[in-house]
Amino acid sequence: LEETEKKVATQEGRFFSKMKVFLMSLTCAYLAKSLSGVYMNSMLTQIERQFGISTSVVGFITGSFEIGNLLLIVFVSYFGRKLHRPIMIGVGCVVMGLGCFLMASPHFLMGRYKYETTISPTSNLSSNSFLCIENRTQTLKPTQDPTECVKETKSLMWIYVLIGNTMRGIGETPIMPLGISYIEDFAKSENSPLYIGILEVGKIVGPIIGLLLGSFFAHVYVDIGSVNTDDLTITPTDTRWVGAWWIGFLVCAGVNILTSIPFFFFPKTLPKKELQDNVDVTKYEKVEKHREKVKKENLGITKDFLPFMKSLCCNPIYMLFSLTSVLQINGFANTFTFLPKYLEQQYGKSTSEAVFLIGVYSLPPVCLGYLISGFIMKKFKITVKKAAYIAFGLSLSEYFIFLCNFLLTCDNFPVAGLTTSYKGVQHPLYVEKNVLADCNTRCSCLTDTWDPVCGDNGLAYMSACLAGCEKFIGTGTNMVFQNCSCIGSSGNSSAVLGLCKKGPECDNKLQYFLIKSVFASFIFSLAAIPGYMVLLRCVKSEEKSIGVGLHAFFIRLLAGIPAPVYFGALIDRTCLHWGTLKCGQPGACRMYDINRFRRIYLGLPAAVRGSSFLPALFILILMRKFHFPGDIHSPDTELAEMKLTEKESECTDVCRSPKVENDGELKTKL
Secondary structure: OHHHHHHHHHHHHHHHHHHHHHHHHHHHHHHHHHHHHHHHHHOHHHHHHHHOOOHHHHHHHHHHHHHHHHHHHHHHHHHHHHOOHHHHHHHHHHHHHHHHHHHHOHHHHOOOOOOOOOOOOOOOHHHOOOOOOOOOOOOOOOOOOHHHHHHHHOOOOHHHHHHHHHHHHHHHOOHHHHHHHHHHHHOOHHHHHHHHHHHHHHHHHHHHHHHHHHHHHHHOEOOEOOEOHHHOOOOOOOOOOOEOHHHHHHHHHHHHHHHHHHHHHOOOOOOOHHHOOOOOHHHHHHHHHHHHHHHHHHHOOOOOHHHHHHHHHOOHHHHHHHHHHHHHHHHHHHHHHOHHHHHHHHHOOOHHHHHHHHHHHOHHHHHHHHHHHHHHHHHOOOOHHHHHHHHHHHHHHHHHHHHHHHHOOOOOOOEEOOOEOOOOOEOOOOOHHHHOOOOOHHHOOOOOOOOOEEEOOOOEEOOOOOOOOOEEEOOHHHOEEEOOOOOOOOOOOEEEEOOOOOOHHHHHHHHHHHHHHHHHHHHHHHHHHHHHHHHHHOOOHHHHHHHHHHHHHHHHHHHHOHHHHHHHHHHHOOEEEEEEOOOOOEEEEEEEOHHHHHHHHHHHHHHHHHHOHHHHHHHHHHHOOOOOOOOOOOHHHHHHHHHHHHHOOOOOOOOOOOOOOOHHHHHHHO
């Protein structure tokens, strides 16, 4: 008897060590994949400017991750349960690392980044070609061979980023469904909320690191080490600035490959902890291995796939939860993906500052909320029904906080000819002929080139030439233009490079926006774990893996892929001025109508997320008619369950079989 107890204790210690190591390894994998994903999102603006593409194309690149994930998610979720789950997770991490490396490769294959400017650092500044000169006899830019020009502007290097991001999606596929199902299968059910909370923390710590990396590299010039930064005439706050986006992808590639190593050493199965209290572990493992072998031989590996799919599709709570998730993700994905661009345009911050503020104010509260939520679920043993009500109430509260963003708005940048007249009167719409005025028609200026200067009158102009400036002093970013006829009639008028900064009132609104984000992020994270437990508990245990995968499939297909594309296309429609490539073709947008941008950025997610509460309400109504483990058993509930089961006789069991008559059997089914 003593030998048996020692044997069980030894096996139990091994179980705990293996489960803890697996949980730690999976948390690192969550960290690595979220690090890569968030860093990618933080660099979208840099990629847009680097390749001179529109926001809709950037949205398509973002959606390519979901396309890669979509290709395998359902099959990996099902077949992965039959195969070696830890090894499949390890292979996925390696594929993600290779995808990140491919995304960084265009930097080494294409030439240096050349931003749009009237002032070339390699030209002779004494020619004053970028100033206002009457009766100009020379062109502002040298002509090029048309064939070479077309060949250069049609560079498709961004496709490397697209393919690499697709590989990231393929590699990420097995991590979440197989990792969670592995924990659900071999850990105590009461520990699952805490373990999932720990995983969510890893999924939040990764974005914090990713945003800090993004903030740092966005501040470093893209061709650092290859150009003399003292010759640059742009700063990180300029919409033409491109940071060293490629360095971060190399870091992400290394992290993903390193996190893959432990998974190749985990066993295919672990003993279920709940069965160790009364059963010899070694005997249990042998029985499980024999049972699995017989099941494969007699039933085959694919026999249960279609019945599982049918059972899930006939599960009303599961399908309504998936619909709610799709609507919520359509709102959240769009908001988070283009948040750096929104902060840049709305509050006048650089991409580096915007990414840093997101990392500092939004993600730490989410991390704290996940931990607290998982602890509360475990400590108080919250039932599934209570968890559903908690998730609904918290989500609704966070939604009302989100609506407060409509009150925290700033005006457009004052740019003569775009948002205001040359007298400072705001324009409702962009009118191209207003770019020229009486003060600069004599200057023969280029009207499409974006090289803004800020006058001492608080008004910005598209270029020093359009400001009517005739002289300059200094070099690089310290250049000061003088004798600007459009700024003032006196000879003391001057301008400096860049757009004019927004006033202190706008900075105060940004602070309110960030404080609101802290509370909204915390409340959102509190609702996440209870909501996810509803998903896991409304399906049978053997369907959990494919259930999680199918849920992710719906999100990818109906939210992750189309949302960034249609949202990016709508944002493109708010552009006031497009950048100009060497051949005169439009490049990335330089300035947006912030009022229209705000209505799309806030209004569309508000409408979509608001509609998600309708199916969520139906979930609460349906859950009253079902009995879950831990709920108080009542005859009324039994009768309601029997009636629902009879109505769905053509489908497989939803959350309870009509043959189940007690809580013990029901727990086995769930």
